[in-house]
Amino acid sequence: GEDVEQSLFLSVREGDSSVINCTYTDSSSTYLYWYKQEPGAGLQLLTYIFSNMDMKQDQRLTVLLNKKDKHLSLRIADTQTGDSAIYFCAESPGGYQKVTFGIGTKLQVIP
């Protein structure tokens, strides 16, 4: 079945860049997503990338996709304390299918 893996924890200093990594197993993944969960809240979509793209940039966020290695990363430039949250990687194959989530990476930003 589908599997999405990510590390549990990342700690960075305010102003530095954060890189959160994810690997997935489903070669039919069509869209890959990054969700953000702030304390006490549900998940919210942060950004996504279509599988025929290698990179997507959106302000401070850069998503890199290596489809050959099934590796996805999220880079947050100039990390702020407000970026402290849990970040979930997720993938969905094409067609009438559900989304598979990773376990989430907790990002701690040290002032």
Next chain:
Amino acid sequence: DADVTQTPRNRITKTGKRIMLECSQTKGHDRMYWYRQDPGLGLRLIYYSFDVKDINKGEISDGYSVSRQAQAKFSLSLESAIPNQTALYFCATSEQQGAYNEQFFGPGTRLTVL
């Protein structure tokens, strides 16, 4: 107003009790999902429904049941709660546009089973 609401937001109950968690949405989406979140285990799918007449088991459906009362309502029941069902429960909705499947989450229900 929130697009996906969950009630209650917090619940403490005892082993063996029947519990219902409710989810309502105003997004007009056909698809609804129930997940539970546990530390170190992430988000796991309990049940999902792609329309009012469609109910499917997720990866951890044992001990749970669901009812899709209307397009806007999807409830999760624990017939006889046990302590390892203590978790944070999320309802989500989506409207698939081609292969794109963004999910919209409610605020969660924190359930404690003593």
